Amino acid sequence: xxTIENLHATADGKPILNGLDLQVNAGEVHAVMxxxxxxxxxxxxxxxxxxxxxxxxxxxAYQGQDLxxxxxxxxxxxxxxLAFQYPVEIPGVGSATFFKTAVxxxxxxxxxxxxxxxEFLKLIREKxxxxxxxxxxxxxxxxxxxxxxxxxxxxxxxxxxLEPTLAILDETDSGLDIDALKVVASxxxxxxxxxxxxxxxxxxxxxxxxxxxxxxxxxxxxRIVRSGGSELALELERSGYAGLGLESSAAA
Amino acid sequence: MSAQQEAAQAVExxxxxxxxxxFVTDVEADSAPPxxxxxxIRFISAKKGEPExxxxxxxxxxxxxxxMEDEEPTWAKLHYPPIDYxxxxxxxxxxxxxxxxxSLDEVDPELLKTYEKLGIPLQEQEMLAGxxxxxxxxxxxxxxxxxxxxxxxxxxxxxxxxxxxxxxxLVQRYLGSVVPYSDNFFATLNSAVFTDGSFVYVPKxxxxxxxxxxxxxxxxxxTGQFERTLVIADEGSYVSYLEGCTAPMRDENQLxxxxxxxxxxxxxxxxxSTVQNWYPGDAEGRGGIYNFVTKRGACRGANAxxxxxxxxxxxAITWKYPSCILQGDNSVGxxxxxxxxxxxxxxxxxxxxxxxxxxxxxxxxxKGIAAGRSDSTYRGLVRIQPRAEGARNHTQCDSLLxxxxxxxxxxxxxxxxxxxxxxxxxxxxxxxxxxxLFYCRQRGIDEEDAVALIVNGFCREVLQExxxxxxxxxxxxxxxxxxxxxx
Ligand SMILES: Nc1ncnc2c1ncn2[C@@H]1O[C@H](COP(=O)(O)OP(=O)(O)OP(=O)(O)O)[C@@H](O)[C@H]1O
Ligand SMILES: [Mg+2]
Numbered sequence: 001x002x003t004i005e006n007l008h009a010t011a012d013g014k015p016i017l018n019g020l021d022l023q024v025n026a027g028e029v030h031a032v033m034x035x036x037x038x039x040x041x042x043x044x045x046x047x048x049x050x051x052x053x054x055x056x057x058x059x060x061a062y063q064g065q066d067l068x069x070x071x072x073x074x075x076x077x078x079x080x081x082l083a084f085q086y087p088v089e090i091p092g093v094g095s096a097t098f099f100k101t102a103v104x105x106x107x108x109x110x111x112x113x114x115x116x117x118x119e120f121l122k123l124i125r126e127k128x129x130x131x132x133x134x135x136x137x138x139x140x141x142x143x144x145x146x147x148x149x150x151x152x153x154x155x156x157x158x159x160x161x162l163e164p165t166l167a168i169l170d171e172t173d174s175g176l177d178i179d180a181l182k183v184v185a186s187x188x189x190x191x192x193x194x195x196x197x198x199x200x201x202x203x204x205x206x207x208x209x210x211x212x213x214x215x216x217x218x219x220x221x222x223r224i225v226r227s228g229g230s231e232l233a234l235e236l237e238r239s240g241y242a243g244l245g246l247e248s249s250a251a252a
Numbered sequence: 253m254s255a256q257q258e259a260a261q262a263v264e265x266x267x268x269x270x271x272x273x274x275f276v277t278d279v280e281a282d283s284a285p286p287x288x289x290x291x292x293i294r295f296i297s298a299k300k301g302e303p304e305x306x307x308x309x310x311x312x313x314x315x316x317x318x319x320m321e322d323e324e325p326t327w328a329k330l331h332y333p334p335i336d337y338x339x340x341x342x343x344x345x346x347x348x349x350x351x352x353x354x355s356l357d358e359v360d361p362e363l364l365k366t367y368e369k370l371g372i373p374l375q376e377q378e379m380l381a382g383x384x385x386x387x388x389x390x391x392x393x394x395x396x397x398x399x400x401x402x403x404x405x406x407x408x409x410x411x412x413x414x415x416x417x418x419x420x421x422l423v424q425r426y427l428g429s430v431v432p433y434s435d436n437f438f439a440t441l442n443s444a445v446f447t448d449g450s451f452v453y454v455p456k457x458x459x460x461x462x463x464x465x466x467x468x469x470x471x472x473x474x475t476g477q478f479e480r481t482l483v484i485a486d487e488g489s490y491v492s493y494l495e496g497c498t499a500p501m502r503d504e505n506q507l508x509x510x511x512x513x514x515x516x517x518x519x520x521x522x523x524x525s526t527v528q529n530w531y532p533g534d535a536e537g538r539g540g541i542y543n544f545v546t547k548r549g550a551c552r553g554a555n556a557x558x559x560x561x562x563x564x565x566x567x568a569i570t571w572k573y574p575s576c577i578l579q580g581d582n583s584v585g586x587x588x589x590x591x592x593x594x595x596x597x598x599x600x601x602x603x604x605x606x607x608x609x610x611x612x613x614x615x616x617x618x619k620g621i622a623a624g625r626s627d628s629t630y631r632g633l634v635r636i637q638p639r640a641e642g643a644r645n646h647t648q649c650d651s652l653l654x655x656x657x658x659x660x661x662x663x664x665x666x667x668x669x670x671x672x673x674x675x676x677x678x679x680x681x682x683x684x685x686x687x688x689l690f691y692c693r694q695r696g697i698d699e700e701d702a703v704a705l706i707v708n709g710f711c712r713e714v715l716q717e718x719x720x721x722x723x724x725x726x727x728x729x730x731x732x733x734x735x736x737x738x739x
Contacts, residue, residue, distance in 0.1 A: 092709025098705065
């Protein structure tokens with residue numbers, strides 16, 4: 001579904017990704033780990049098409065299409081979803097309003113009838129209950145004054161509503177308490193499906209205890225330096241990046 | 253050639269050659285020839301069958317206006333070429349049905365496209381586009397039921413010309429009592445030449461059960477460029493008045509100088525909402541309307557309340573400061589404003605809150621949004637008079653910039669002459685951030701919709717003050733006004 005070959009990308013003229021290869025098939029869940037500053041979020045931005053990140057070499061194919069030729073919203077509408085490491089606040093825009101706008105943009109794109117307020121309320125009620133999000137949060141402005149954990153759960157809710165084909169979750173487990181972590185993990189597991197792929201960026205084994213990945217990759221200095229099965233994460237947990245012969249960010 | 257000159261010329265050629273030896277009042281004529289002198293005013297007044305006192309008032313205003321030549325305001329942050337007041341035409345009869353489009357097929361498709369986007373029902377579209385009356389659905393009967401209901405409650409809602417005839421004592425008592433004929437250059441001009449407008453009187457203790465809206469009179473009168481509105485809420489009454497319309501209004505007259513006066517007696521409340529979307533001109537600002545309005549309300553009695561809410565998106569130039577004079581003790585004034593400028597538009601708008609009575613309160617929430625090469629200025633005055641013990645004001649002024657070529661300015665004037673008063677002013681200026689846009693677009697919302705969403709969020713505090721009838725359309729209007737401002 002996603003084939004990244006020899007990807008080089010810069011931001012502000014600074015090389016961040018340096019020849020990255022990654023292959024993700026439908027139905028799979030991949031974990032991407034790596035020291036701070038190794039380029040994980042940058043990879044997610046390049047896949048989503050964020051301005052300011054320039055691809056200088058390489059290619060990304062998504063469902064056989066040249067992803068890099070598509071605009072940000074085209075990518076989103078064709079099923080690419082990014083759960084942000086730092087979700088953005090939009091003052092004055094109610095969360096429910098925002099979600100409805102997004103869901104209806106997707107429905108319109110697929111030639112389906114847009115949801116009216118009542119239909120949407122019903123849909124959102126089902127989805128948010130599973131993530132333990134209360135109704136009050138839906139009425140607040142998007143991410144404004146939300147706690148770190150609330151913001152992350154809010155990203156998960158959007159994934160559930162938009163039902164993407166390729167989801168990239170950038171540290172969705174960071175800042176979650178133990179119970180919330182379980183809720184988010186079961187949210188992710190609930191969305192595993194044969195036609196869907198997920199790339200989970202994380203620093204911690206504790207998420208992978210719940211969401212067992214098909215593959216684990218280690219990103220360092222803008223390259224995938226090790227790939228393996230779920231046992232690779234356990235190895236990392238034991239010996240750290242230094243144990244892999246990599247510089248940890250603390251040492252860098 | 254300006255729209256005004258064009259209009260003037262059209263009228264000229266239609267009316268035939270100009271009178272050589274001054275203007276001989278010809279009441280039979282449909283239109284006054286371009287130009288402004290005493291005769292023009294007599295003509296207007298005669299056309300309307302006005303009583304002597306009103307003609308005298310108009311003439312006094314005109315005399316004053318002639319002395320004001322140097323008083324055309326220049327303090328606003330607005331730039332426009334000099335206006336040729338003698339080139340304009342001050343009275344033209346409403347268009348006859350023969351001149352109106354017979355159906356929407358004959359209406360400018362661009363205009364229809366906008367109606368469509370705003371979700372305006374077909375029948376209303378016909379009214380707005382000025383389709384000949386008999387082709388329009390039975391708007392007359394709607395208006396009649398509506399009037400009957402108001403009459404039962406003793407509420408008077410009619411054109412000001414009608415009020416002059418039917419209720420002269422009310423008009424004479426209140427006209428010019430809030431905005432005197434000598435008030436300012438544009439208000440004085442209006443006092444001399446106003447042609448029509450609305451009149452509302454709500455009797456003691458009556459709560460007007462519906463939003464009074466100029467919509468209902470849309471084909472009753474050609475309200476014209478010098479509108480005059482007078483709203484009186486007697487003791488303990490309440491009225492909500494909607495002015496304007498989200499649909500773009502085209503007008504051959506470039507200059508608009510309206511006056512609105514509100515009077516709230518003891519315990520009365522007036523809520524006055526405006527959506528203004530006159531033609532802003534083309535992308536270079538050519539041909540847009542100049543809107544110089546004087547709006548002022550007086551809280552004459554104790555516990556009175558006047559609340560202005562405005563959504564200003566149209567016009568090439570907006571010069572407008574809806575104000576409250578808080579005379580009664582404990583009276584309350586509010587001003588909620590959204591001003592959106594795009595392309596070459598310029599807006600200098602704000603309010604004046606004059607605290608005279610004890611414990612008077614005022615609240616100002618202004619949201620200015622500038623895009624393109626436009627300029628938006630908030631200009632506000634809060635004055636606390638010595639007697640205004642315990643007065644309170646809170647002002648919140650937020651500006652949002654879209655792009656790097658527009659400007660937003662905040663000019664607050666505060667004059668406090670009572671030490672017990674508390675005046676608070678907060679101002680912010682922000683931009684739509686790349687982060688916000690990226691976030692929205694990543695969710696499949698295209699850039700234009702994302703901007704509309706973010707701007708609507710920015711304006712939310714004001715939008716929620718609008719009556720339901722306006723709120724939904726106003727949100728769409730925000731989106732339409734900013735089309736083409738990104739990317
Ligand atoms: N717009 C930018 N301009 C300049 N440098 C950037 C920009 N974006 C990212 N970088 C740099 O690129 C490197 C990789 O950043 P990135 O956010 O991708 O790391 P990460 O692996 O997600 O780290 P973390 O684990 O801390 O989230 C960092 O050194 C960062 O400072
Ligand atoms: Mg990161």
